[in-house]
Amino acid sequence: MAEESGQDKTEEPTAQRLSKAREDGQIARSQELPPAAMMVVATLFFTMMGQYLFTKMGGLFKSQLNFDPRTLDKAELLPAVFGNAMVDGFLIVLPLMAVLYVIAVLSTTLAGGFIFSPHLALPKFSKLNPMSGLARMFGMDALINLGKAVAKFLVVGAILLMSIMNNLNDLTNISQMDLGEAIKVSGTIIVDACFWLSLGLVLVALVDVPLQRHQLNKKLKMTKQEVRDEMKNSEGSPEVKGQIRRRQREILENKMMGKVKDADVVITNPTHFAVALSYDPTGDGAPLLVAKGEDGLAARIREEAQAHGVYLFEAPLLARALYFTTKLDHPIPEALYHAVAQVIAYVFSLNQSYGRGHEVVKPTPSIPDEMKFDANGVLMNT
Structure with a gap:
């Protein structure tokens, strides 16, 4: 009851309380x-x-x-x-x-x-x-x-x-x-x-x-109820929510960009979309999508890949299909196994033949009709 009545001020003043006091000349x-x-x-x-x-x-x-x-x-x-x-x-x-x-x-x-x-x-x-x-x-x-x-x-x-x-x-x-x-x-x-x-x-x-x-x-000390009310009001503010979302997005993007350097290939649109794939040939799992982005984020992925020598493979239909159907850090859908396998096999062949003078033919991945998307994520066969 003392806490609810505002008599028991045991909590240290928050940054918002200190800022408000300073504005009031305290x-x-x-x-x-x-x-x-x-x-x-x-x-x-x-x-x-x-x-x-x-x-x-x-x-x-x-x-x-x-x-x-x-x-x-x-x-x-x-x-x-x-x-x-x-x-x-x-x-x-x-x-x-x-x-x-x-x-x-x-x-x-x-x-x-x-x-x-x-x-x-x-x-x-x-x-x-x-x-x-x-x-x-x-x-x-x-x-x-x-x-x-x-x-x-x-x-x-x-x-x-x-x-x-x-x-x-x-x-x-x-x-x-x-x-x-x-x-x-x-x-x-x-x-x-x-x-x-x-x-x-x-x-x-x-x-x-x-x-x-x-x-x-x-x-300036506060009651526990005052602290809870302040947190509730702050979290309910659109500005604070926007800041929290932006900060969370920045953290996720930075974490994702750190995985691009370890990817095996980055498939591009070539400018609007970019997806980075990682594949372990010794394992039984499908290739994983470790990074994906659109427009500005796609450009960052391409720059990060180039900085670390990750191969850029231009395939607009495949890039859009992976972007719209695969979640981050998830395996690619089964319908795209064949197309992705063509790309990864080509990249591995390039790495193995580097410096030997062997010519490797660049494939044209075949995409199922149900996986063909336009730039807005709409199926192209509908």
Whole structure:
């Protein structure tokens, strides 16, 4: 009963369920990965370019602290001066901002990939339901998110506290340093803090990424009845049935083509039909039809035969008779024994006389009237 009521979701989500969820924008997206990636890149940036960046910013601050008396006498010039300073400051940090923006976009799509879903832009009135809102607030997902937030706060707080304690002497003495030395010390402190902070955020992200995937997989799990219904609907789809039939036909054709190389002769129409026969002269059975085809498939059989040195015998009436009366991997009908025996004897004679200079006369197989078919499979004597 639990299974029928849709409460017991024990089955892994199918490919169709995962595809539908992705179309609806349901993907495993970690909110902890972008800040971790951005902090790592910022740390690398400060390590390589920090001295240059801090020197430029220090020069900018120093220039702004040296006021020109002529500027002070003209208040209307002050906005332009401060505006230029803001532009200069923006240009200094622009490379870092651009890099962080790119990293934010890439890291956001890293876990779940890029997806555009119009469904996400549509309003969901179900979210206005206060009962469902309370369920979300006190549900398991909310508790997990709360736990992550507390853990992240503790990790980041501990790292920042450790960084402050490690650099406490420099922080207390920085006010007594000249501007150049203060900038250098500040840069060192910032790089150190960024390093430890990025390490902590990476640890948080390493836990959150698989957690998000696990939560999404759990959310998308299905009941046995849902799986059965999906399979029934999929198998009932004309497109799926067509794909299954095409795949089955391809498998059968490939298996059949593999037998052509071992055939003794391929009898052709010559272009529209081709049948491959195999005969064991040491056995008691009749020749077997191991491959047959029409039009394009007939051309493939001829090409396969030529590639493996199987003799092509042109006999339109016999080719059509075998094609329309004999199933694949079945012996030929008794009425065609004589005609086929003529062909096989001719092919065997050719193989035996090869290189000896003996001439072998090509036979004209005689076909019974009840075995004469036209290209449409209609008896020609009716």
